[in-house]
Amino acid sequence: MSLIYLDFxxxxxxxxxxxxxxxPYWSTHFMLPxxxxxxxxxxxxxxxxxxxxxxxxxxxxxxxxxxxxxxTEANNLGILGTLGTxxxxxxxxxxxxxxxxxxxxxxxxxxxxEIETVPCxxxxxxxxxxxxxxxxxxxxxxxxxxxxxxxxxxxxxxxxADICHNxxxxxxxxxxxxxxxxxxxxxxxxxxxxTISGHKFYGPKGSGAIYVRRGMHLTPIAYxxxxxxxxxxxxxxxxxxxxxxxxxxxxxxxxxxxxxxLFELRERFTKGLxxxxxxxxxxxxxESPRLPNTVAIEMPGSARQIQKSARQLVVxxxxxxxxxxxxxxxxxxxxxxxxxxxxTLRVSLGWINSRDQVDRxxxxxxxxxxxxxx
Amino acid sequence: MSLIYLDFxxxxxxxxxxxxxxxPYWSTHFMLPxxxxxxxxxxxxxxxxxxxxxxxxxxxxxxxxxxxxxxTEANNLGILGTLGTxxxxxxxxxxxxxxxxxxxxxxxxxxxxEIETVPCxxxxxxxxxxxxxxxxxxxxxxxxxxxxxxxxxxxxxxxxADICHNxxxxxxxxxxxxxxxxxxxxxxxxxxxxTISGHKFYGPKGSGAIYVRRGMHLTPIAYxxxxxxxxxxxxxxxxxxxxxxxxxxxxxxxxxxxxxxLFELRERFTKGLxxxxxxxxxxxxxESPRLPNTVAIEMPGSARQIQKSARQLVVxxxxxxxxxxxxxxxxxxxxxxxxxxxxTLRVSLGWINSRDQVDRxxxxxxxxxxxxxx
Numbered sequence: 001m002s003l004i005y006l007d008f009x010x011x012x013x014x015x016x017x018x019x020x021x022x023x024p025y026w027s028t029h030f031m032l033p034x035x036x037x038x039x040x041x042x043x044x045x046x047x048x049x050x051x052x053x054x055x056x057x058x059x060x061x062x063x064x065x066x067x068x069x070x071x072t073e074a075n076n077l078g079i080l081g082t083l084g085t086x087x088x089x090x091x092x093x094x095x096x097x098x099x100x101x102x103x104x105x106x107x108x109x110x111x112x113x114e115i116e117t118v119p120c121x122x123x124x125x126x127x128x129x130x131x132x133x134x135x136x137x138x139x140x141x142x143x144x145x146x147x148x149x150x151x152x153x154x155x156x157x158x159x160x161a162d163i164c165h166n167x168x169x170x171x172x173x174x175x176x177x178x179x180x181x182x183x184x185x186x187x188x189x190x191x192x193x194x195t196i197s198g199h200k201f202y203g204p205k206g207s208g209a210i211y212v213r214r215g216m217h218l219t220p221i222a223y224x225x226x227x228x229x230x231x232x233x234x235x236x237x238x239x240x241x242x243x244x245x246x247x248x249x250x251x252x253x254x255x256x257x258x259x260x261x262l263f264e265l266r267e268r269f270t271k272g273l274x275x276x277x278x279x280x281x282x283x284x285x286x287e288s289p290r291l292p293n294t295v296a297i298e299m300p301g302s303a304r305q306i307q308k309s310a311r312q313l314v315v316x317x318x319x320x321x322x323x324x325x326x327x328x329x330x331x332x333x334x335x336x337x338x339x340x341x342x343x344t345l346r347v348s349l350g351w352i353n354s355r356d357q358v359d360r361x362x363x364x365x366x367x368x369x370x371x372x373x374x
Numbered sequence: 375m376s377l378i379y380l381d382f383x384x385x386x387x388x389x390x391x392x393x394x395x396x397x398p399y400w401s402t403h404f405m406l407p408x409x410x411x412x413x414x415x416x417x418x419x420x421x422x423x424x425x426x427x428x429x430x431x432x433x434x435x436x437x438x439x440x441x442x443x444x445x446t447e448a449n450n451l452g453i454l455g456t457l458g459t460x461x462x463x464x465x466x467x468x469x470x471x472x473x474x475x476x477x478x479x480x481x482x483x484x485x486x487x488e489i490e491t492v493p494c495x496x497x498x499x500x501x502x503x504x505x506x507x508x509x510x511x512x513x514x515x516x517x518x519x520x521x522x523x524x525x526x527x528x529x530x531x532x533x534x535a536d537i538c539h540n541x542x543x544x545x546x547x548x549x550x551x552x553x554x555x556x557x558x559x560x561x562x563x564x565x566x567x568x569t570i571s572g573h574k575f576y577g578p579k580g581s582g583a584i585y586v587r588r589g590m591h592l593t594p595i596a597y598x599x600x601x602x603x604x605x606x607x608x609x610x611x612x613x614x615x616x617x618x619x620x621x622x623x624x625x626x627x628x629x630x631x632x633x634x635x636l637f638e639l640r641e642r643f644t645k646g647l648x649x650x651x652x653x654x655x656x657x658x659x660x661e662s663p664r665l666p667n668t669v670a671i672e673m674p675g676s677a678r679q680i681q682k683s684a685r686q687l688v689v690x691x692x693x694x695x696x697x698x699x700x701x702x703x704x705x706x707x708x709x710x711x712x713x714x715x716x717x718t719l720r721v722s723l724g725w726i727n728s729r730d731q732v733d734r735x736x737x738x739x740x741x742x743x744x745x746x747x748x
Contacts (some may be wrong), residue, residue, distance in 0.1 A: 003411075003413065007405075007409060010406065010409055011404060011405065011406050011409075012404070013400070013401040013404040014400040014401050015403065016401075017402055019401065025392050025579075026388040026578070026579075027388050027390075027393065028387075029386075030385060030386070030387040030388065030579075031385065032384065032385050032689070034692075035381060035384055035385075036681055036688075036690070036691065037377075037378065037685075039687050039688075040686070054394050067448075069443035069444075069580065069608075069611070070443075070609060070611070071606045071609075072596065072599070072607050072608030072609070073443075073596060075598070076597060076598070077597045085462070097596070099597075099599045099607075100596075100598030100599070100607055100608065101595060103598055103607070104596070104597040104598070106597070107597050109612065116594035120630055138614045160624050161539075171615070179526035180457070199609060204400070204402075204442070204607065204613070205399075205400075205610070205611045205613060205614070206443065206611030206613070206614050207478075208581050218501070219440040221595075221596065222446065222447060222450045222478070222595065223446075223450060223473075223474060223478040223480070223481050224446040224449070224450070224472070224473050224474030224477055224478070225473045225474070225700075230536075233446050233473075233474055234443075234444045234446030234474065235443070235444060235445075235446070235573060235579065236449065236579070237443070237444070237580030238579055239578070239580070240579070240580050241577060253578060279622060282672070305434065307410055311411075314405070314409065314410075314413075314414075316409075316410070320409070327635075332586040340460075359486065361629075
């Protein structure tokens with residue numbers, strides 16, 4: 001039984017070319033850039049080459065890229081690094097943000113900061129005007145993700161950033177879910193800091209980065225030997241940085257084509273489900289701008305039971321109401337009832353899915369539904 | 375010209391068996407433990423197996439091991455995680471500590487903590503009685519490394535920990551330099567938190583862990599989805615954890631033999647230098663308990679010039695007086711003059727060095743000395 005993996009928003013396998021790019025840096029070129037030897041200098045040059053590969057993906061200057069250990073660290077650095085030394089003020093956090101964004105912001109409350117949630121509309125989008133109305137004179141930062149991992153909705157980050165900047169408010173954008181699925185250009189986004197997570201687009205686990213707009217002054221959130229523009233201490237994880245650079249180069253090359261292919265596969269998949277499952281499933285936020293690979297589906301029966309029954313498939317279902325998991329939080333944010341949430345699956349396609357896999361997934365879900373409804 | 379690498383205290387190449395252990399977790403077993411599938415559960419089991427491998431090295435229970443992204447993060451967590459929610463008090467930091475320990479402690483000063491340095495004796499050791507005399511009623515933590523990367527000196531951590539615990543003071547021990555060189559048992563060390571750094575003992579870069587004694591209550595220093603006993607958020611870097619576990623298993627197996635071999639190689643090396651270089655070099659802290667692989671050597675000429683001249687060798691020399699680098703700081707701590715520091719090389723041997731390499735290194739250093747002194 002070969003597995004059909006439809007959970008790419010959770011994590012991706014590493015691309016073969018990425019693994020290959022990393023390989024020499026484990027043992028042949030294992031030195032660190034600051035060792036005094038020409039071999040070490042060559043490693044330093046490879047690191048800067050990786051930074052360039054990543055800056056190409058993001059559309060920024062290489063020196064605006066800071067390597068981190070992953071998306072969670074980048075979100076922590078974007079928020080706490082931006083606000084760390086400021087006098088306490090007010091922060092806006094969209095209701096759809098990842099737990100690392102919400103909790104990093106919440107941690108500031110004990111230092112006198114006020115953290116306010118920007119509610120999500122039922123279409124899965126944050127309304128820029130509504131966010132704008134929540135800005136006060138003491139607002140320092142707004143946190144808005146580019147794409148939601150559950151609903152796939154793509155937020156109007158540029159519009160929000162313009163409103164924020166007009167009022168002197170910085171913008172942190174968690175774009176973890178967008179890279180490799182849609183083109184992302186920081187010059188269009190206009191956010192001040194942007195989170196990149198390697199394992200979401202066929203890069204290595206333990207790799208990530210943050211775009212820090214030229215002129216932004218962040219303070220590090222951990223301490224040690226100064227590396228990465230002084231923003232991240234500790235010996236560089238060279239293989240991870242090289243891998244992230246390679247993943248960036250790869251995604252830059254194939255993102256437009258991949259985006260079209262993912263869209264076509266998802267349409268085929270949803271059409272298949274409409275034709276085979278009765279009562280018909282509901283595709284959430286389908287009228288909103290969405291990632292081409294993602295669909296949240298309200299099924300006619302229990303999502304957990306369908307998930308358990310279709311063991312050849314890997315798809316996501318809500319797991320916990322208290323404390324709510326990421327999926328439950330996103331679905332509550334768009335006003336779904338607990339009963340509806342319990343019937344919702346999240347499918348997220350990847351570069352390596354085929355039409356055959358998608359067709360087979362439809363069959364398996366239809367069979368599982370029959371079993372659950374019987 | 376094949377390189378002779380004698381800088382293992384800075385970083386090590388990954389062991390082939392470690393790389394092999396990691397390999398399946400990049401693409402075949404790429405899922406994360408919390409995904410809902412039996413394949414993901416298998417990854418979770420591998421992660422716990424890696425934790426056991428590491429706990430064997432450290433001599434603790436698996437649940438006392440928290441995986442981190444490296445030694446710097448572990449030092450930050452050990453210090454800031456221990457003191458994070460306490461009322462400001464007093465912290466003792468040995469003069470020989472790594473920059474990540476010193477700066478993490480120093481960062482507390484802005485929150486009202488007083489940070490006091492425990493001076494190093496000229497033999498490269500911290501005197502437990504002197505440290506004990508610096509303890510006050512408001513002292514909360516003492517930071518003491520197990521082994522110094524430059525001098526190789528092994529600190530009386532157990533004695534210090536006993537003094538501290540008798541006065542109600544917690545102990546953080548950075549043992550990064552000790553693993554794989556000497557046996558380390560936390561039950562003997564008696565420290566409350568102990569830092570482990572993967573790339574120092576043939577594990578992957580970007581891997582590390584912290585031993586947290588059962589009953590210690592740390593708070594996380596970054597925020598997100600709770601992982602690793604709630605102390606480290608973010609998707610697990612599974613390949614790195616697997617690799618660190620494998621490195622732990624390997625080091626547990628061969629540490630005693632390796633220790634004897636490294637000692638023999640170092641004796642051969644220092645004897646060779648004594649016989650060929652004139653005036654004879656001075657081996658620092660040679661009367662103190664030291665790592666078997668490490669020697670700091672005052673040469674008759676400029677260390678930087680010798681280093682530049684002997685390009686086939688990779689050894690460490692001081693690089694910057696302001697701000698002082700790690701080597702300069704350690705040498706100043708034992709009272710060496712700036713002139714003496716400028717003549718000091720640090721050689722650190724590794725498991726893969728051979729007698730031939732050591733003999734050749736002696737020749738190369740002797741030739742380089744001749745050139746520099748000419």
